[in-house]
Amino acid sequence: MPDYTLTINGKSHAVKDVDNSTPLLWILRDTLGLAGTKYGCGIGECGACTIHLDGKPIRSCLYPVSAVVDEEIRTIEGLTSKDGTLHPLQQEWIVSDVSQCGYCQAGQIMSAAALLDQNPNPSDSDINAAMKGNYCRCGTYNRIKAAIHTAADNMSKKGE
Amino acid sequence: MKKSSPSPEPSTFEALFDELNPNEELDSIGELDLNEDMSLPNNIKMDRRSFLKISGIAGAGFVLAFTLSGKTNAASSEGRSELNAYIRISPDGSIYIYSKNPEIGQGIKTSMPMIIAEELDADWKDVTVEQSPINKILFGRQNAGGSRSISSNWDTMRKAGATARHMLINAAANEWSVPAIECTTENSHVFHGNTSQKISYGNLATKAATLVAPSEGAVKLKDKKDYKILGKRITGVDNHLLVTGQPLFGIDQALPGMLYAVYEKCPAVGGTVDSANLDEIRKLPGVKYAFILKGNGNVMELKPGVAIVATSTWAAFQAKRQLKVKWNESNASKDSWSDLVKRAQLMKVQPAEKILFEKGNVDAAMEDSAKSIDALYSFQFAAHATLEPQNCTAWYSNGAIEVWAPTQSPSRGLTSVANTLGIKENKVTIHQTRVGGGFGRRLVNDPACEVAAISKHINAPVKLQWTREDDMVHDFYRAGGFHSFKGGIDREGKVAFLQDHLITFSHNGEKSVIAGAPRRPSQVFPAQLLNNFRMNQSLLPLKTLCGLLRAPESNTTAWAFQSFLHELAVASGRDHLEFLLDIMGEPQWLPPKNLYGLNTGRAADVIKLAAEKAGWGKKLPAGRGLGLAFHFSHAGHFAEVAEVSVSPAKKLIVHNVTVAADIGPVINLSGAENQCQGSVIDGLSTMLGLGITMEKGRIQQSNFDTYPLLRMPDAPNVDVHFIQSDNPPTGAGEPALPPLAPAICNAIYAASGYRVRTLPITKEGFSV
Numbered sequence: 001m002p003d004y005t006l007t008i009n010g011k012s013h014a015v016k017d018v019d020n021s022t023p024l025l026w027i028l029r030d031t032l033g034l035a036g037t038k039y040g041c042g043i044g045e046c047g048a049c050t051i052h053l054d055g056k057p058i059r060s061c062l063y064p065v066s067a068v069v070d071e072e073i074r075t076i077e078g079l080t081s082k083d084g085t086l087h088p089l090q091q092e093w094i095v096s097d098v099s100q101c102g103y104c105q106a107g108q109i110m111s112a113a114a115l116l117d118q119n120p121n122p123s124d125s126d127i128n129a130a131m132k133g134n135y136c137r138c139g140t141y142n143r144i145k146a147a148i149h150t151a152a153d154n155m156s157k158k159g160e
Numbered sequence: 161m162k163k164s165s166p167s168p169e170p171s172t173f174e175a176l177f178d179e180l181n182p183n184e185e186l187d188s189i190g191e192l193d194l195n196e197d198m199s200l201p202n203n204i205k206m207d208r209r210s211f212l213k214i215s216g217i218a219g220a221g222f223v224l225a226f227t228l229s230g231k232t233n234a235a236s237s238e239g240r241s242e243l244n245a246y247i248r249i250s251p252d253g254s255i256y257i258y259s260k261n262p263e264i265g266q267g268i269k270t271s272m273p274m275i276i277a278e279e280l281d282a283d284w285k286d287v288t289v290e291q292s293p294i295n296k297i298l299f300g301r302q303n304a305g306g307s308r309s310i311s312s313n314w315d316t317m318r319k320a321g322a323t324a325r326h327m328l329i330n331a332a333a334n335e336w337s338v339p340a341i342e343c344t345t346e347n348s349h350v351f352h353g354n355t356s357q358k359i360s361y362g363n364l365a366t367k368a369a370t371l372v373a374p375s376e377g378a379v380k381l382k383d384k385k386d387y388k389i390l391g392k393r394i395t396g397v398d399n400h401l402l403v404t405g406q407p408l409f410g411i412d413q414a415l416p417g418m419l420y421a422v423y424e425k426c427p428a429v430g431g432t433v434d435s436a437n438l439d440e441i442r443k444l445p446g447v448k449y450a451f452i453l454k455g456n457g458n459v460m461e462l463k464p465g466v467a468i469v470a471t472s473t474w475a476a477f478q479a480k481r482q483l484k485v486k487w488n489e490s491n492a493s494k495d496s497w498s499d500l501v502k503r504a505q506l507m508k509v510q511p512a513e514k515i516l517f518e519k520g521n522v523d524a525a526m527e528d529s530a531k532s533i534d535a536l537y538s539f540q541f542a543a544h545a546t547l548e549p550q551n552c553t554a555w556y557s558n559g560a561i562e563v564w565a566p567t568q569s570p571s572r573g574l575t576s577v578a579n580t581l582g583i584k585e586n587k588v589t590i591h592q593t594r595v596g597g598g599f600g601r602r603l604v605n606d607p608a609c610e611v612a613a614i615s616k617h618i619n620a621p622v623k624l625q626w627t628r629e630d631d632m633v634h635d636f637y638r639a640g641g642f643h644s645f646k647g648g649i650d651r652e653g654k655v656a657f658l659q660d661h662l663i664t665f666s667h668n669g670e671k672s673v674i675a676g677a678p679r680r681p682s683q684v685f686p687a688q689l690l691n692n693f694r695m696n697q698s699l700l701p702l703k704t705l706c707g708l709l710r711a712p713e714s715n716t717t718a719w720a721f722q723s724f725l726h727e728l729a730v731a732s733g734r735d736h737l738e739f740l741l742d743i744m745g746e747p748q749w750l751p752p753k754n755l756y757g758l759n760t761g762r763a764a765d766v767i768k769l770a771a772e773k774a775g776w777g778k779k780l781p782a783g784r785g786l787g788l789a790f791h792f793s794h795a796g797h798f799a800e801v802a803e804v805s806v807s808p809a810k811k812l813i814v815h816n817v818t819v820a821a822d823i824g825p826v827i828n829l830s831g832a833e834n835q836c837q838g839s840v841i842d843g844l845s846t847m848l849g850l851g852i853t854m855e856k857g858r859i860q861q862s863n864f865d866t867y868p869l870l871r872m873p874d875a876p877n878v879d880v881h882f883i884q885s886d887n888p889p890t891g892a893g894e895p896a897l898p899p900l901a902p903a904i905c906n907a908i909y910a911a912s913g914y915r916v917r918t919l920p921i922t923k924e925g926f927s928v
Contacts, residue, residue, distance in 0.1 A: 036405015139841025
């Protein structure tokens with residue numbers, strides 16, 4: 001089975017002897033021990049495995065490892081800056097107590113982070129459009145939406 | 161399901177009430193735990209007499225937890241002094257509090273330690289919460305179910321904190337040679353006012369831990385007005401770990417040299433393995449083992465199946481696709497939903513098999529009433545679909561096993577794993593992980609039993625991972641069912657009678673499947689308040705396995721009863737709010753006349769509050785309407801008002817849902833509000849589009865493409881209002897769910913004149 005070199009959260013990772021059909025999700029979780037990205041459905045319906053591929057939110061359960069070589073991969077573990085400062089979304093998720101079981105929340109935050117990268121001041125409908133691929137089985141949608149608005153406000157205040 | 165000897169069913173309200181001891185664990189979870197073994201862990205030595213004395217009282221374990229533990233184990237290996245089973249304090253002032261019950265998203269890992277910290281008078285900033293070990297003697301029953309964690313542990317948690325505080329005060333008083341009564345506490349410090357001295361808990365803990373724990377009567381609990389932590393918005397103790405993707409969940413566990421397993425079971429429950437292409441499977445890339453397990457005869461533990469163990473999850477998943485099993489389906493389920501629907505249609509006009517509850521004279525009232533209506537409400541089965549698919553990790557070695565289990569019932573899991581392996585419970589260690597959603601699915605520990613058997617077979621550490629498809633087709637489903645109602649209105653526009661013929665299912669022809677029928681009349685409001693009420697039951701045979709889904713039984717009964725009650729209000733030409741309040745009448749506790757009985761005053765208060773906050777009676781454009789529903793369950797009084805729009809093409813928009821709740825004093829305002837909002841979204845998701853059907857014994861849905869949960873754009877805004885009545889605090893995890901479905905359906909009627917009588921409502925052509 002082939003070897004791959006992947007760039008994840010700014011670091012190069014050698015991934016040896018894996019089946020080329022292995023979804024990136026399972027490379028992250030089983031091979032590299034980056035367990036923040038979650039398995040939910042395996043068919044791209046639930047969004048628990050959302051990561052960034054070259055800055056765009058994708059479902060890592062649908063991307064075989066062979067398709068993501070030479071691309072910048074960012075996972076929830078890489079959203080925090082190197083000095084340990086949390087992303088404004090992570091900060092707001094804590095303060096506004098978004099999570100219930102918390103299983104979907106890494107995927108939610110990755111979708112929201114990609115949205116704010118593109119659109120620093122999203123409307124409700126922008127948020128709905130960006131987040132509709134992420135299930136929350138516990139039903140924390142109200143708080144997720146509010147937290148994205150607040151984090152966007154906090155980021156724009158910081159930028160001023 | 162566990163076999164229990166058939167017991168005579170009470171057929172009248174009176175007999176039922178007699179049976180319902182107010183102190184009994186009344187919920188279905190209690191029923192599941194009836195066979196729980198109370199054997200002693202082997203590290204605690206007690207004579208049989210003292211054990212019986214302690215285990216015989218409610219909340220067994222706390223006496224020991226407060227006394228034995230502190231003296232036998234005063235300092236732990238980390239230099240933390242142990243004040244009792246729940247509390248350890250380091251010299252640096254860090255306070256470690258054990259949370260004993262599983263965290264499944266209900267927020268218990270934050271709220272139970274809040275109660276301890278409040279009575280300890282700790283500064284919440286000093287507190288670190290840890291998940292406790294499983295130990296029946298120290299912690300009693302450890303599970304997450306029935307919304308019982310708060311109500312059944314409220315006293316124990318308060319005493320745990322207060323006892324430790326008392327010991328810290330005594331240590332300080334000794335230190336200063338002053339009377340303990342002159343000392344006070346605040347923010348993790350003891351103060352002596354007269355001498356202006358203060359000392360931190362960290363500096364007192366070593367000495368305090370060696371003191372004798374005070375007797376129960378010597379401990380004073382705080383006055384509510386002095387609370388600094390309880391009732392506030394406290395954020396979840398795991399929030400930071402969650403948002404940074406740390407490995408908290410069952411699925412995240414990793415052991416050195418760990419292998420990865422899948423387990424294939426017959427798609428029709430009850431099937432066994434004749435043979436499988438194991439030799440081919442063993443040759444596939446990454447596959448280490450492939451073997452057949454016979455099962456242990458208990459479907460809640462180990463069903464027959466084929467295990468594949470590989471070097472990665474993906475290799476195991478890929479191999480599973482190549483697996484060809486010859487199943488023996490001679491005793492397997494042949495259930496067919498379409499057939500069950502036809503049989504129910506015939507059954508509803510036949511005389512019922514038995515009467516569940518009866519009051520007054522329904523037959524006479526039927527003759528007499530001014531107006532009567534009838535309706536058939538039917539609802540499909542539903543799955544739990546926890547977002548973290550079932551999984552478990554285990555390491556069997558030298559006749560003992562360690563299990564890392566995302567379970568709602570670790571106490572029961574211990575027993576189940578021991579049963580499966582044929583070993584003693586003291587050879588089983590269960591580590592609680594965070595749980596990616598419970599909803600009742602994880603009250604059954606079948607994944608733990610499967611991985612235990614696999615790990616024993618290969619004698620190696622292994623993680624079992626169910627695919628989403630496994631998870632959906634091997635669930636313990638919320639039973640579907642049918643309510644055939646007749647109701648009458650008298651000349652004053654009041655309910656003259658109400659009769660329900662419930663058609664549900666049975667595995668043995670004698671008892672309904674679990675949560676298939678209400679267990680007490682308080683679950684079928686307004687049964688207790690009517691003069692003439694009868695609930696009949698007939699059973700259809702079923703092999704599909706049933707279980708407990710969030711707010712078991714209430715989650716469908718509330719929909720059928722509160723929708724039909726609205727039909728009666730409409731038939732009598734009365735406003736639903738006024739109609740409901742009239743039924744409630746004067747404030748009174750209904751039997752069993754305790755916390756677990758409906759209080760009509762509390763009910764009226766939440767109904768009025770929900771109506772007021774939602775603007776009941778306001779003018780709305782055509783196609784838009786408000787719907788109201790009340791339900792009492794899990795000791796919680798909940799009223800909800802939904803505001804919806806319905807287009808002629810049955811496109812539904814749910815704009816707002818207003819929740820008014822009385823669960824007594826709220827422990828954690830943030831957590832309780834989150835539970836209520838989540839229950840509304842969960843309830844809407846399920847009633848809107850989630851149905852499980854089966855044909856030839858096979859579940860027809862397999863993943864989220866055929867079982868689609870609600871998505872953000874379709875989620876309403878949910879406003880939550882609490883009435884913090886002066887009653888003991890009770891749980892928030894479930895009771896907000898049942899009123900949601902009828903509130904939506906009543907709003908659909910108000911908006912469109914269309915009466916929904918099928919769940920999920922997409923079966924009647926609705927969409928969002």
